[in-house]
Every structure is written in C-alpha cells, then in structure tokens.
Amino acid sequence: MTNGTVTNGTVTTAAPAPAKKSGGIRDLGKMFGGGQSTLRQFGILIALIVIIVVFQILTDGRTLQPGNVINILNGNTYVLILAIGMVMVIIAGHIDLSVGSVAAFTGIVVAIALNRWQWPVPAAILLGLVVGLVIGAWQGWWVAYVGVPAFIVTLAGMLIFRGANQFVGNSTTEPVPDAFTWLGGGYIPDFGGGPFSNGTLVLGGIVALALIVQEVLLRRRQKRIGAERAPVWVSALKLVLLVAVVVAATLLFASGRPGTSFPIPGIIVAVLVIVYSFVTGNTVIGRHIYAVGGNWHAAELSGVKIKRVNFFVMMNMSLLAALAGMVFVSRSIASGPGDGQGWELDAIAAVFIGGAAVSGGIGTVIGSIVGALIIAVLNNGLQLLGVSSDRVQIIKGFVLLIAVGIDVLSKRSGGRSLIARFRRPGGDLGPEPSPATAAIINRPDIAPGASGAEASSRPPSTTPN
Amino acid sequence: MADAPHILEMRNITKRFPGVLALDDVSMRVRAGEIHAICGENGAGKSTLMKVLSGVYAYGTYEGDIVYRSEVQHFRDIRQSEAAGIVIIHQELALIPELSIVENIFLGNEPRRFGVINWAEAHRRAIDLLARVGLSDDPDTQVKNIGVGKQQLVEIAKALNKDVKLLILDEPTAALNENDSQHLLDLLRGLKGRGITSIMISHKLNEIEAIADSITIIRDGRTIETLDVTAGGVDEDRIIRGMVGRVLENRFPAHDGSSIGEVFFEVRDWTVQHPLTAERLVCKSENFTVRRGEVVGFAGLMGAGRTELAMSIFGRSYGTFLEGTIVMDGEEIRLPNVSAAIKHGIAYVSEDRKALGLNLLDDIKRSTVSAKLSKISTAGVVDDLEEHKVAEEYRRELRVKTPTVDEGVSKLSGGNQQKVVLAKWMFTDPELLILDEPTRGIDVGAKTEIYTIIRQLAERGVGIILISSELPELLGVSDRIYTIFEGAITAELPVAAADPETLMRGMTSNPHARKKEVA
Structure with missing residues (x-):
C-alpha cells in the first residue's frame, strides 16, 4: 500500500528536458568527454588555476619558478600517489586510515633490506611492493570477507603498522644508499647541452605527439562505429589547448638550474594517473567500483561480486601506500619512525576537495590529483609568503570545509551543480539524499558478508513489501 | 453501536502528488469505539489516507477537512496528531532493536524528575502497560530479542502510554504467524471494550470479516462504499466485489x-x-x-x-x-x-527500481550495460563507443524520453527509469x-x-x-x-x-x- 501511484519522487512532473541543440557551448562541453562530472571537474581545475595565479602574483613570480615547481611536485609525490588509491576506496564507499602507517612500515623494511642486507635496489623495490600487497590483502580480507567496516580495520592497521615500523626499526632512523635516491629525487636522463634540458624537451615532444595521435585515433574509431563526433574545430581547439599546456610545462621543467630536468616522481605519478584513470573509467572492475559505491544492492542484483571489489580496492590502496612510502624514503634518504604521520588525512582531504562523495559512488582520479595539487600549491605558496605553519593548517581546514560545503549545498537543491541549479530553479529530481550528508552507517562496507559467502541477505530496510 | 457518535470524519480529502492524484475526494466516518477496517488493492490510497490523518502529510498539503472529536483539525506533524490521541502503527515497526522494551515505550516521552529520567516510575508504568496488552516479558529485554508478534504489542503499549483514543494499524498482522495474529485481534477487541477506536488496514479478509464493525472500501483513490458489518450480510465475497469491481480498460x-x-x-x-x-x-x-x-x-x-x-x-x-x-x-x-x-x-527486474534496480548516480548508458559488461568488453576493458551505441539502440527501441543517453538516470521520470531497467535486463539476453x-x-x-x-x-x-x-x-x-x-x-x-x-x-x-x- 505504501507503493503504487503515490510514491513520492518516482513520478516527476518535469517534462523531458528540452532537446539540446548541437553546436556552440554544448559542443565545447564535449571537449573533455561531456557528461555530468565535467562541470564539477572544471570547477576544481579552475580553482587550482586561480590559486596558482594568485600566489604567482603575491610571491612576485616565485611560485612558478622551475625550482619551486619541481619542489612542489617532489615534496608532494606521496599525497598524489595516495590520493589515487584513496579515491577508489572512497568511491567504493570505504575509507583507509592506515596508509601513513603502511607507508612507514614499508619504508623501514625496504631501508633495512637495502642498508643491512645489501639487497640490490630493484629487489628491494619489489620487496616493498610485496609488503604492500600482503598488508592490503590482510586488510581487504577483513573488510570484504569478514565484514568489519573499513574504518575500524584501517584504524587498527594504523596502530599495528605504526607500531611495526618502530618495532622493526627500533624507533631509529635507517639511512638508504645513494643508488636508491633516484626514485624520489632523481631526474630523467639528460644529454647534449644548451639552455634547456634536452631530455625534458624530448619527453614533452613525445607527450604532445601522443595527445595528437590519441585524438586522431579516437575520431577515427568514432567514425568507424558511427558514433556522434564533436566538430573538428572542437577537437582542434582541445588539442591546441592541451599542447600549449604541455609546451609550457616542458619549457618550465627544462629551464631549471643545470643538472635538473623532469623529476622521476613526476613520471611515476603521471604513469599512475594514466593507468588508474583508465582502470576506473574504462574497465569492468572500474565500473564495478562505482556500482558498489553508488548502490550496492543494485550492484549485487546485477551480478557484481561485491566482496571481490571491496577486497581489490583495499589491497590496491595498501600497494600504492607502499609505493608512496618508498618514494618518500628515497627522497629523504632515510626511513624514520615518524614517517607518514597524517598522510591519510592529506590524501582524504585531497579526494574530497577533488569532488568525491562521502557516501561513495562519486569521484575521479583526475579530480583527486587536482585536489592534492590544490593543497600542495596552497602549502607551498603560504610558506613562500612566510605564513607560519599554524595559520597554514587553519587555512587548509577552511579550504576543505568550503570545498565540500559548496558540493553539499549544490546537491541539496536537487541539482547536480550550482550552475545547474541556477539554470533550472527547483530542480527536477526526486528527494535524493545528498551523498555527502548521507549517514556513514549506510555505507556498504558494513552490510555485505554478514551472512556467509553464499547466501546474502538484504538488510531490513529493503525487505520486500 | 450503530448510533454511537462519530469520533472521526474525513470530508472530501484530495491529495495530489506531482503527476498523480492519490486521493480523489475521499470521505469516511468512524464511530467512537468501533473497529473500522479499510480495504483496497495495493496503491488504492489507503496508506496515503492514513498519513493524511496522522499528520505525516501536513495540513495544507491536502484538500478537505479532518473532523476529529467534533473539531476540524490542522495537524502539521505526527506529534500534533499524537497529542490529540491519534497514534499510527506502521507496518514496519518503529522500534529501536537495540533498546529495551521500557526504553522503547518511553522513547521521546520519558518520565522525568528534575530533568533526569525516573526509571523506577518508567518500569512501574511499563509493567502496567505490558499487562494491558497481555505481555509478561521483563521490560529490560532488548526489543530485538522478542519476536515480531510481541514487538507489535510493544508498539501498542507505547501507543497506550500516549493516551491513545484512535489507534491506526497498517497491516498489523502481515508479518505475524496465526497465533500472534489471533492474539493481536483479541487485544484489539479488548481495547474496543475500553473505548479505544481502531482503524485497521488489512489484506486479510477473513480477519476483517471476523473483527471489523465497519469496512470502508477504497479503490483508485476514491471511497467506493462503507459497509456496516454489524448489520449483517457482509462476507468476503461482498468485500472482494467492492475492491475489484471495475471495468477492464482496453489498454x-x-x-x-x-x-x-x-x-x-x-x-x-x-x-x-x-x-x-x-x-x-x-x-x-x-x-x-x-x-x-x-x-x-x-x-x-x-x-x-x-x-x-x-x-x-x-x-x-x-x-x-x-x-x-x-x-x-x-x-x-x-x-x-x-x-x-x-x-x-535469468533476469530479475526488482519491484523497487530506486533502491534495488538502479545506481541513481549513474547515467543511462552505463546503467543499460551494467548487468552484462562482459558483452561489450575485451580483456576487462569496456568499449565505451560500443556502450554508447547499444544504449542508443535501447533508447530508441523502448522510447526512453531523454535528450541523450549521457543523462543521469535520476533525472528521468519513473516510467522512463523503468524502461532503462528493462533495457538493462534485456541487454543480458x-x-x-x-x-x-x-x-x-x-x-x-x-x-x-x-x-x-x-x-x-x-x-x-x-x-x-x-x-x-x-x-x-x-x-x-x-x-x-x-x-x-x-x-x-x-x-x-x-x-x-x-x-x-x-x-x-x-x-x-x-x-x-x-x-x-x-x-
């Protein structure tokens, strides 16, 4: 009786949205793939650009000096790497508080392998990744198959692996050999001479070429399959913009002081971003992560193996935490007992500034990277201006609150973004709880698996009739 | 009984939801001290009517008058209707499983002394209330540890504590076994003996026939008739005829x-x-x-x-x-x-498309292929152009009203959402x-x-x-x-x-x- 024709929200008055004409602004929207998350991501990207410009002015141009840019990149590699894993965890509706401790533990193990056991660098790196995988499998098992909420599992992990780091390393600092430091502080090889780093120029050229080839291939594929294509001028404009950014960045990194070129950590982050953007956006497992976070009931009834998805995201997070730990140890030429403290919070903040929803189902790798860069530039810029660290923290706190606050407010009106809200007042959605305000207990990490591996029961809220 | 005054009269109630007329000029009268059943098919408007009565839908969101104890009432929320002695017990019980019986009975209504809960008083009253509904369980038992039948009784005890004059029960026996149902019906008769009026929504016609004094039949949001059971001549067949009696349309x-x-x-x-x-x-x-x-x-x-x-x-x-x-x-x-x-x-299109059928954060094309991604992917990589093409084909075939398959499913109307769910399962062949x-x-x-x-x-x-x-x-x-x-x-x-x-x-x-x- 509570069903039927009266169910509020299932019947909406809104007429189908007027057909959008092709051309003009609408086509511009296709530049970066169109879709709903585009506006949100543009917003974050614009925020980053504004922040950079503001600091560039306030610091009299010091912000965008090659040395400083390399410094921002290298100094924040760990956040960038962690944000990639964290956004997948958060999309699936979980959280990982253990990343800092896992990174620190991996760091000390790798440092000991290199320093005391004299392992070669590749073997030590492999060891570090295996450590990350094992820890991830451990935490993933608890979350996915036992059904303990990820918050608890990783809170325990935070304590366990922090303690393990200090236990293994005797709470002292373990140095790493020079051969290892390229991972976190090295540069791509250079050759020849001249005012610019030729290695960086070659790299920039390759990237620009790859972008052009990719766009051409995409258009060719779209044509073959008969899909709708953006007009040529949009593609061209997109390419011109992207290539301009690449050229500017190339010249920036290539014009640093002699001996520097594009940093290795930058390469690591770039590769991870490409790989994980592809995984989250274009693969079956990626779709399943969004499906579980968005509505795990529906996902389960669509044949998604929820436990596997949860296991994967948790394991993957620890693997990336291990990598972040190694890069950090490499850059600071030693592993210490205090490494990685507070990293989980940096990563989580980056992901939420980057547009992810607390209740899961929403978020992107690129968005989280931009979110991490916003924090990084803010940190760096305020330091350059001589703002003390206490005030820097206060400012960062407000930035996080305001960024997520804008998101929540824009959803409360029923629209997907502030812009949409102004365009169509009132919105045409049913009563949909704002993801960011949805209760944390509704998250899928608690419920599945409570009744054994085979028979899955639905929680009382969805008991039929 | 037939001459008893009316405790409640709902006059010409009309309730609209966007696009749907849920209640269309519904009127009903309930005599003081009777058990009044409401019958109708699913979706006929029974629960909506009760939500109007109990203030879940505030005064002003519907048309018509509620006359209760000879006064027109303007309930703005459920608290105001409870203060007037109208208590609704929903099919899904509103008890908190982790709390004890006594804590549940007095939740939001705790006996206080100097601002501190007076547990001794609460216990004393709880035992009394439980006795009135025929329960002898320890008031400190957690609600999750007693069966559904007893939980139903605890709900009624809670209502009695609020000095209920008109008790509304929505499908009270739906989740109960025969013994518990029987007990509940007996209890309702007992409450009637003490002058408490009950309105009961039920699908179980044998129970209604056995217990109700009057029956109001609702169909398609309209009152069809009110049957006086005490006058005789009302049986299950008579009720069924009222519930289904309509012409099949040619659709x-x-x-x-x-x-x-x-x-x-x-x-x-x-x-x-x-x-x-x-x-x-x-x-x-x-x-x-x-x-x-x-x-x-x-x-x-x-x-x-x-x-x-x-x-x-x-x-x-x-x-x-x-x-x-x-x-x-x-x-x-x-x-x-x-x-x-x-x-x-095998494919299953669930009854609740929002909770179980769709990820409302997703767009049409992704929803369409979500139950069989393997069909459009190679080595775990989804072919997004193929996905677009497939979704577009289903959009055309099922005539989903949307400008583009990139649109979010949450922006679609119920009918179009259902078509997307159908497409999703048709895609699994x-x-x-x-x-x-x-x-x-x-x-x-x-x-x-x-x-x-x-x-x-x-x-x-x-x-x-x-x-x-x-x-x-x-x-x-x-x-x-x-x-x-x-x-x-x-x-x-x-x-x-x-x-x-x-x-x-x-x-x-x-x-x-x-x-x-x-x-």
Missing part, C-alpha cells in the same frame, strides 16, 4: 497465445526461510512452470511472498535457501549467486525475465508501453514471470496466472478461466491449508 496489447512453446523452466518444492526469523517460511514448497514465449502472472498481495520467491530463485538473493530444485531445459541447475543466474539467462511490479508508480501511458514491451519479448520466445498486485494488469497481459498467499501457491488458472473475484480469493486465503477459525 493491453492483444495476444492469442500463439507464441507459447514448451515448458523450459520448472521450480519444484521451493522452500525458503526468512533471513532473520528462523521459524518463518517465506516460500512454502512452491511448484511452478514457465513455457517459452509465455507470460506467467503471479497474483499476490504485498507480503504474500512474491518478491521473496522471485529473489530467492534469482541467485538466492533473499532469505535462507532450504530446499527445492530448478530445472531449465530438462537439466537441474544450481544458482548460488546472481552472476550464475545471469549466466543461465534473458531466456526467463522476472518482472516484479514492473508498473509500480508509473503513469498510465508508460504502463501501456511497458505491457507492449512485455508482449513483444514473449513473441520473441522469452519466458516471462509477471509479479503484480494489480489484477487488471495480470489479466490483461498474462497467459496463465498463479495466486500466492502467505508463501504458498494457492491456485493456477489459465487467463481465460480467471476473473478478479477468483484471483482475489486465491490471494486472500489458502483452500489447501487447514482452515483455521479466526473469530
């Missing part, structure tokens, strides 16, 4: 059964236990068959175990499987999880398509379109199970109909032999079960 696609092939899907002795309550069976040794190209209707009221049957077959998605076999194309198959069911060509209330909450035009799609799929040889509580729909679309009541299949009828009255009989009683006297 169903014609079908002559020519598409029907041989039996390919058979379920035998299907027995499933409730996931939480071990002693409750939601499927009691059910047997049925489906032929290729046949639409098999399952008629049952809410809570009869239709969804439970469908979901337990679909990869054991509901309850605890006890026994039973599934035979498909002559071979016994095991379906331990949803992906196994999908692989065997099902041999057996289970549709659970496929037209719930969507407008008439979209309903007709969905009936047409169902018939087209049958023409192509898909076996279809259509679960519905709307009799015209079942009669208009099905080739053969089973009726379900309390987890058991009570009758099997070819559509030519079925009419609303016979179906409603099968949906409200079990001729095979031991006939138990309710009165």
